[in-house]
Amino acid sequence: MSWACPAPVQSWLFPLPVRVCAAGARPPVLGRVPEGRGRCRPCLGQGSEAKAGRTDLIFLIRFRHCCLLRNQRCILAYLYDRLLRIRALRWEYGSVLPNTIQFHMSAEEVEWFSRYKKSLATYMRSVGGEEGLDLTQDIKPPKSLYIEVRCLRDYGEFEIDDGTTVLLKKNSQHFLPRWKCEQLIRQGVLEHILS
Amino acid sequence: MFISDCRREFYDVIVSQRVLLLVASDVDALCACKILQALFQCDHVQYTLVPASGWQELETAFLEHKDQFKYFVLINCGANVDLLEILQPEEDTFFFVCDSHRPINVVNVYNDTQIKLLVKQDDDLGVPAYDDIFRDDEDEEEDSENESEGSEPSEKRRRFEEDIIERTMKRRQRREWEARRREILFDYEQYEYHGTSSAMVMFDLAWIMSKDLNDMLWWAIVGLTDQWIQDKITQMKYVTDIGILQRHVSRHNHRNEDEENSLSIDCMRIAFEYDLRLALYQHWSLYESLCNTSYTSASLKLWSVQGQKRLHEFLADMGLPLKQVKQKFNSMDMSLKENLREMIEESANKFGMKDLRVQTFSIHFGFKNKFSASDIVYATASLMENIEKEGPETTNFIKALDSLSRGNLDKLHQGLALAKKQLRAIQQTVASCICTNLVISQGPFLYCSLMEGTPDVKLFSKPVSLCLLSKYLLKSFVCSTKNKRCKLLPLIMAAPMDVEQGTVIMVGIPPETESSDKKNFFGRAFEKAADSTNSRTLHNHFDMSIIELKTEDRSKFLDALISLLS
Numbered sequence: 001m002s003w004a005c006p007a008p009v010q011s012w013l014f015p016l017p018v019r020v021c022a023a024g025a026r027p028p029v030l031g032r033v034p035e036g037r038g039r040c041r042p043c044l045g046q047g048s049e050a051k052a053g054r055t056d057l058i059f060l061i062r063f064r065h066c067c068l069l070r071n072q073r074c075i076l077a078y079l080y081d082r083l084l085r086i087r088a089l090r091w092e093y094g095s096v097l098p099n100t101i102q103f104h105m106s107a108e109e110v111e112w113f114s115r116y117k118k119s120l121a122t123y124m125r126s127v128g129g130e131e132g133l134d135l136t137q138d139i140k141p142p143k144s145l146y147i148e149v150r151c152l153r154d155y156g157e158f159e160i161d162d163g164t165t166v167l168l169k170k171n172s173q174h175f176l177p178r179w180k181c182e183q184l185i186r187q188g189v190l191e192h193i194l195s
Numbered sequence: 196m197f198i199s200d201c202r203r204e205f206y207d208v209i210v211s212q213r214v215l216l217l218v219a220s221d222v223d224a225l226c227a228c229k230i231l232q233a234l235f236q237c238d239h240v241q242y243t244l245v246p247a248s249g250w251q252e253l254e255t256a257f258l259e260h261k262d263q264f265k266y267f268v269l270i271n272c273g274a275n276v277d278l279l280e281i282l283q284p285e286e287d288t289f290f291f292v293c294d295s296h297r298p299i300n301v302v303n304v305y306n307d308t309q310i311k312l313l314v315k316q317d318d319d320l321g322v323p324a325y326d327d328i329f330r331d332d333e334d335e336e337e338d339s340e341n342e343s344e345g346s347e348p349s350e351k352r353r354r355f356e357e358d359i360i361e362r363t364m365k366r367r368q369r370r371e372w373e374a375r376r377r378e379i380l381f382d383y384e385q386y387e388y389h390g391t392s393s394a395m396v397m398f399d400l401a402w403i404m405s406k407d408l409n410d411m412l413w414w415a416i417v418g419l420t421d422q423w424i425q426d427k428i429t430q431m432k433y434v435t436d437i438g439i440l441q442r443h444v445s446r447h448n449h450r451n452e453d454e455e456n457s458l459s460i461d462c463m464r465i466a467f468e469y470d471l472r473l474a475l476y477q478h479w480s481l482y483e484s485l486c487n488t489s490y491t492s493a494s495l496k497l498w499s500v501q502g503q504k505r506l507h508e509f510l511a512d513m514g515l516p517l518k519q520v521k522q523k524f525n526s527m528d529m530s531l532k533e534n535l536r537e538m539i540e541e542s543a544n545k546f547g548m549k550d551l552r553v554q555t556f557s558i559h560f561g562f563k564n565k566f567s568a569s570d571i572v573y574a575t576a577s578l579m580e581n582i583e584k585e586g587p588e589t590t591n592f593i594k595a596l597d598s599l600s601r602g603n604l605d606k607l608h609q610g611l612a613l614a615k616k617q618l619r620a621i622q623q624t625v626a627s628c629i630c631t632n633l634v635i636s637q638g639p640f641l642y643c644s645l646m647e648g649t650p651d652v653k654l655f656s657k658p659v660s661l662c663l664l665s666k667y668l669l670k671s672f673v674c675s676t677k678n679k680r681c682k683l684l685p686l687i688m689a690a691p692m693d694v695e696q697g698t699v700i701m702v703g704i705p706p707e708t709e710s711s712d713k714k715n716f717f718g719r720a721f722e723k724a725a726d727s728t729n730s731r732t733l734h735n736h737f738d739m740s741i742i743e744l745k746t747e748d749r750s751k752f753l754d755a756l757i758s759l760l761s
Contacts, residue, residue, distance in 0.1 A: 146239050148232075150593065164213060165263050166243060171589035173244035175235060194602070 086113050090120065091136050092186050137179055147178050149190040158184070196304070198291075198311050201400045205291055205313060206234075208266075213241045215264040217256055217272065219737050220248040220588075221425075221659065222575045224271035225596055226394035226418035227293060230411045231268070234401055246592040247272060249735035250281070257282050264288075271295060271393050272737045277302045278310055293393045295422070296737060298383055301328055315391045315399070323379045330372065386714035387739055389427040394418025395436060402443070409447045409463055414599065416440055416465070416556045420568040421576070425659070426666050426704075429713055437554050441467050444556060463560040463601065468567070471536055472553045474618055475570055478611050481527070482510075482520045487618040489625075489667035493674045494548045498626035505546065512542045560601060574610030575599060577617045580657035617660060620651035625668050634672050636681050639760035640703075642753065643668060645690040655690040658741045661702050664688065669707045683708065687717070687756075692743055698733075699749055703740045715740050724755040 086109055089097060095117050102110065125132035155168035160180055168174075168189065184190040198204045214235075218228045228244065235242050243260070247253040253272060267290050269278075274294035279302065284290075292303065293313040297320070303310045304322050314320070398415035401407040419440065423433045444465050458464065473491065476484035485491050485506065495509065496502035510520055519527050536552065543551040557567040579595040598606035624645070628634060634643045643665075645652050655661045665688035673682045685706045692700040703717025718739025725732040730748035744752060 146236070146241065148236065160241075167259055167263065169245075169259070171246070171587065171593050173593075175232075175240070175242045177241075 082109065083112065087116060089113075090117060091139070094136070094183065095121075137182060139182075142178055145178060146175055147181060148173060148175050148193045149181050149185065150174075150193055152189060152191050155184070155189045196307050196311055197316065198313055199316075201313060201396075202403050205311065206400060206404065208289075209268070209291070210238050210240055212266050213264060214243075214266045214268055215256075215260050216242055216244045217247045217253060217267060217269045218244065218592075219271035220246060220579055220592055221271060222421035222572050222579070222595075223295060223392050223394055223418040225575065225579075225592075225599060226414040226421070227270050227392075227397045228596065229414050229599055230394060230397040230401060231270070233408070233411060234397075234404075234406060237406060246589050248588055248592075249737065250276075251735055254282065257284075261285070261288065267291070269294065274299045274303060274312065274314075275387070275737075275739065276300055279306065284309065293396055295389045295391060295393050295427070297388050297390050298322075298386075301380070301383070305329065313396055313400075315396060320390075321383065323383055327379050328376050385719055386716050387718045388712070388714045389422060391432075391436070392418040392422050392428075395440070398443075407443070407447075409465060410601070412440070412443050412447055413463070413465055413556075413558055416444075416568050417571050417575075417599070420555060421572045424569060424572050425662065427713060429711070434554065440556070461561050463558060465556050465558050468555055468557050469536070469552050470555050470557065470567060471539060472551050475573060475611065475614060477524050477565065477567065478570060479615060480521050480523055481515070482517070483615075483619075484524075485509075487615075487622045489622075489670050490551070491548065492622055492625070493667070493671040495546065496671075496674060497622075498629050498671070498675075509542060509546055512545065513538050564604065566607075570611065570614075571599070571607070573614035573618070574607055576659055577613035578606065578610040580654075580660050581613060582653050582657070583613075617654060617663075620654050621660075621664050621667055624649065624651065624655070624664060625671050628668055629671055629675050634668065634686070636678075636684065637753065638757050639684070640756075641669070641672070641681065641684045641686045643686065643688050645688075647691050647694065652690060656692045656700060658700065658702070658736055658738070661688060661690055661700060662704065662741070665702050665704050666707075669704060673707050682706075685715075685717070687753075689749065691746070697746045698743050699746050700741065700743050701749075720756060720759055724752055724759055727759075728752055728755045730755075 086105065089101065090113070093101075097113070105113070120135075124135055127133045127135075150173045151168045151170055154170050157165045158168050158180075159165050160176065166174055166176065168184075173193070174190075181190055181192075185192055216228060216231065218224050232242075232244070234240075243264070245256045245260070247256055253269075257267070261284065265288055267288065269290060269292045271294050273290070273292045275296045275298065277300050278290060278292070286309075288309060290310045291313060292310065299312065299314070299320065299322065301323065303312060305325055392415070394415045395418060398407060398411055401411050419433070419436050422428045428436075444467055448465050472488065473481070473484040474488045486497055491497075495505045497506060507517070510517065515531060519531055524532075540552050543549070555568050557565060558571075559565050575595045575598055578598055579591050581591050581594075584590065594606060595610070597603045598610050627649075628643055634641050636642075645655060655664055665686055668688065669686045672686075676682060683706050685704060687701060687703045689699050689701045692698045701721075703715065703721065705711060705713060705715045705717075721732070721740065721742050722734070724730075725734075725742070725744070728748065728751045730744055730752045732742050732744040732748070732752070734742050736742070
């Protein structure tokens, strides 16, 4: 499963004061857009007019208010989905995201990501005894120490634990330690062959 | 250097190392590779597998990987040339060569350190003795020694004369030795042939280590059958090797007979069969199979109208209705299929086909899956030379390698479909060549050239398909011609390879006789002819008798060959 690069954040959303807080494993709690503080300037005027007693505009205001609420819901859903994808990126790519992805993230998202990383790292350290336990490896239960992989595209040189390098060329097959290959399998460079 | 103990000198050495496997592009090499891969996976030997379809790819792969690997295993490539000269490796690189190509280059045989040959010693190798071909070069220096200083001029002159006599004698001896050496080497390297299948050698290794499985045995069987189908080994050797494998088969597959301990139907079983020689007949209709197998097609002369009539007579003789015979084999009536083999053999004897049955093995797993060894060979070979998909050649290699695993039945079925197309194309081309008299006698050999517009000519730009076509063509030609001398001639076949670059692929095969020893002299002949005419040739293939050359040089090349061989 690989998520596509998140698209750049729609910039017209920025004026909306949506508050996001760092979550860890909990879904982020999003702030509510306070009533009346929308972009709809005419609304303000009508709101005050309605208070002044012109009751025939009430329906218009109510309608616009519902639209605003709906837009707010959609925007929040969009931002939340982005956050879920960014969270999945930590498990897939590791703690350093490639530049192409970071380019598309907004500043708040980058900050959220770093806080999520820290939170995950603290948790992993606390779980596994002295050294901690790296939960991002072996996502599927491993069946053997070494696996056979096939290279799907030209990747270049790849270094293994004992210092030796392997040249990954398209259609070459290799028998390598499982933990080294997992990253590349997730990225789609290598394919695990089951015989 | 030959390895006597495969386990200690080969396997135990590489089991703790990282190894690069360079595998040639033929079915026997693929099978050997699968067996070795299974052994490596058992013992966690880290390896990298790189396919090599010719000398250039081998060199490129070696150059790319030589910094990372010290141990190289070459399967079905590298024995018949001087490896050290071609690859120029470092001192601490080791090569293990498991190759069925013969003759083995003498440098590879007598190199003690870097090159180890995994070859069965009971292959008749006939390697010349060391002293006959290698000689220390110290003797040369004595000739250029300065004369020792003598006191008296007469003594000096006498010693001078003696020196001259000594020197001329030595020179003459040396020249004689060199002439004899050239003769010995010429005799040794003149004929190309094939030894034991690499897949069987690898299976032997697995058996010595008690790590052999039924799967590996099946791959060894497929490797041997590939050698037989491509006509690389003699009938005697095939029968002997089948005997060896049969012992292993009965060892692994005897549990069926006991009713109480019978295996589940999904387990894989191998069975020995004295089966019909018809290609793919269980996955096709019997009629199609009879038309597209070279043995029956050549004996019945199916390219002529007379031949078609004889085929119908043959079927009528067996009592098989045409309607039944033309539908899929699986849907034929059970009553007809019951004694099919014996019936066909009887009728075939009447029509002059005495060898219609052959000893082979078949594999069974699940209710639907039954394949004969030759089916797998045809399927895998056609997957490897598939021209339909674009992409690097290695993709085809990988697909063919995958199709040998039992889990990839879809690829196997795809291979079977391609094989049917290939066999049909071969038979149609053979029929048209014979009917239009395209096979001409050039004196010492027969020659046939495929024109560019011929249907399916792209299929024959690949070496193995072209070899298969030439063998079938020669068989059919021998049956069709009345000229007694032509029946004993070898055949050279040419087909366009790459229209844009203007190259042609040429294949030479030995004559078709009953007791042929399958020795091919075209490798050396092609080399010499290319040298003498300065034709632009490319000897890229591991089999020396397959070359590529430019279309313009073709006629002068052929003329040189004619004068060389007559």
